[in-house]
Amino acid sequence: MGQYHYRRVYVVPSNPRRFGPGIQAVLVSDDTNRVHHLGGLYAAYSTQLSISPNTYKKKMEHCAAFLTWADKALDPVRTRRMLSGDLRVEDMLSFKNWLIDNRSKKNVGVSNIQVETINAISLGAKAFARWLILHAKECGTDELSHRLSLVDENWSTHAVLPTRTFRQAKDYDADEVDEIERFFVQQAFRKDDQKAENGIRNYLIWRLAIEYGLRIGEILALRVQDLPSESKPYLEVVRTEHRADGPDPRGTNAPKPKTLGRELGQYFQNSRFPELFNIYRSSERWAWAKRKSGRRYQKTSFSHPYLLITKSGAPLSMSSAQAIAKSVKVATNIDFRWHRARHTFFNRAYEKMLEIKDPHQRRLRLDGLMYMGGWSSEESLSIYAAAAQRKSARSASYDLQKQLV
Numbered sequence: 001m002g003q004y005h006y007r008r009v010y011v012v013p014s015n016p017r018r019f020g021p022g023i024q025a026v027l028v029s030d031d032t033n034r035v036h037h038l039g040g041l042y043a044a045y046s047t048q049l050s051i052s053p054n055t056y057k058k059k060m061e062h063c064a065a066f067l068t069w070a071d072k073a074l075d076p077v078r079t080r081r082m083l084s085g086d087l088r089v090e091d092m093l094s095f096k097n098w099l100i101d102n103r104s105k106k107n108v109g110v111s112n113i114q115v116e117t118i119n120a121i122s123l124g125a126k127a128f129a130r131w132l133i134l135h136a137k138e139c140g141t142d143e144l145s146h147r148l149s150l151v152d153e154n155w156s157t158h159a160v161l162p163t164r165t166f167r168q169a170k171d172y173d174a175d176e177v178d179e180i181e182r183f184f185v186q187q188a189f190r191k192d193d194q195k196a197e198n199g200i201r202n203y204l205i206w207r208l209a210i211e212y213g214l215r216i217g218e219i220l221a222l223r224v225q226d227l228p229s230e231s232k233p234y235l236e237v238v239r240t241e242h243r244a245d246g247p248d249p250r251g252t253n254a255p256k257p258k259t260l261g262r263e264l265g266q267y268f269q270n271s272r273f274p275e276l277f278n279i280y281r282s283s284e285r286w287a288w289a290k291r292k293s294g295r296r297y298q299k300t301s302f303s304h305p306y307l308l309i310t311k312s313g314a315p316l317s318m319s320s321a322q323a324i325a326k327s328v329k330v331a332t333n334i335d336f337r338w339h340r341a342r343h344t345f346f347n348r349a350y351e352k353m354l355e356i357k358d359p360h361q362r363r364l365r366l367d368g369l370m371y372m373g374g375w376s377s378e379e380s381l382s383i384y385a386a387a388a389q390r391k392s393a394r395s396a397s398y399d400l401q402k403q404l405v
Contacts, residue, residue: 027064029071038083039067042131052217052256062124069098085136085144087129087151092159096122100161115161122159126151169343169383172334177344179332180206200280201308201316202324207272209338212264213345213372216321216338217255223305224281228274234263235273237374249304250315259374267349287313343384346373350384351391 027039039060046059070079073094082091099118133147172180184206188199196202208219218237223245226236239261248254266273287309289299299313306315321338328336349369356362369381 027060027067036067038132039063041135042128045131051258053252055258058120059124059127062121063128065099065121066095066125066128069095073098083132085133085147087133087147089150089154089158092151092155095125096159096161119160122155122161126155126159129155169347169387171340171344171347171387176332176334177210180328180334180336183328183332198284198311200276200284204276204280205308205321205324205338206341207276209341210345211266211268211271211273213342213349215258215342216318218257218259219338220255220306220308220316220318220321221257222307224307225305227277227307232263234265237262237264245305248306248315250317253318255318257374260376262371262374264372285309287311289313343387346381346384347387350381350388354388 026043027036028034029036042063043060046056049056051059070082074082074091078091082088096118099121103114103118129151130148133144133151136144184199184203187196188203190196190199205216205219208214208222209216212235214237221240222235223238223243226238228234237257237259240256242261285307286298286300287302288296290296302309302313304315308316310316310320325336325338328334346369349372353362353365353369356365366378366381370376370378373380375381
């Protein structure tokens with residue numbers, strides 16, 4: 001881990017069916033090669049969460065930073081107190097200053113990009129600090145509540161740096177959406193002799209992103225049983241821990257929905273669903289297989305439940321999805337990314353919410369947006385609020401200019 005005192009190693013996980021082989025980590029001292037007990041417990045706890053391997057890696061890196069600071073910057077008595085869950089404001093300040101010292105260049109300070117990195121590490125360390133408090137058994141309920149409140153109320157003030165970045169959700173404008181739509185339609189519905197391979201599948205991915213605002217990981221994790229049916233006219237997003245499926249064939253690279261589970265109906269009058277699901281299942285969701293006699297046939301049932309498949313019948317991988325995105329970028333000269341389709345959906349939905357005059361109805365719509373996005377906090381909508389504010393400011397400027405002309 002470079003400057004960090006602890007490093008991540010691969011071990012056999014306690015629950016390989018849920019998390020996949022070779023993922024659980026322990027934190028080991030680079031100096032003594034000793035495993036950190038609390039770091040190991042936090043690693044075991046984190047394997048039970050429905051998170052991707054990359055997210056797991058980040059959690060352990062942030063935990064490693066926190067434990068490194070404790071070993072290097074604190075005396076043993078203060079370290080024991082802090083690791084038992086008694087975290088104070090001066091500890092938060094010390095941790096932030098330690099991160100700055102490790103990230104800054106001499107006589108230069110930290111750049112805006114470094115500030116974002118420091119803040120990401122700090123917020124990851126906050127999750128570990130809260131875990132320390134919750135797992136400490138040295139205080140009663142009132143003291144436990146007080147310690148959690150102290151961290152929640154003071155961490156952003158004392159352990160996070162202010163940033164000059166004005167975060168907003170970058171999306172596609174109407175012309176770009178039309179051009180991307182034309183590209184996918186042409187690939188999916190040209191004459192049979194010119195039809196692109198897996199064109200309908202790729203168009204299906206685009207429409208799932210732009211119509212439902214789904215993350216690409218959620219789309220790749222969709223199963224056939226999650227599709228709308230006569231008994232349930234809605235699309236389901238189901239978290240990994242709520243599924244009874246066997247191991248994902250994609251192993252450690254299997255997509256894991258990061259958001260809350262939810263049930264989504266059609267949002268647009270000109271929706272391509274459920275028609276597009278049916279077209280894909282009847283025309284492209286099959287693979288060649290051989291019978292015992294050696295005769296080939298089109299196989300439509302697979303050992304896995306996932307909706308989107310490759311030519312061989314395996315579940316579609318994240319790298320294949322990114323290759324599709326790259327082909328769109330080359331063909332349209334648009335900086336195409338799947339997540340921008342999600343931003344496009346929620347930017348438009350947020351703008352529609354702001355048009356509602358009645359505060360009660362607007363509140364209901366906001367709650368509905370949080371549900372549709374799978375978020376548990378309004379803070380997740382801040383990037384869409386920023387985009388709406390920016391658009392409103394641009395429109396006001398344009399209207400003023402017209403009046404002055």
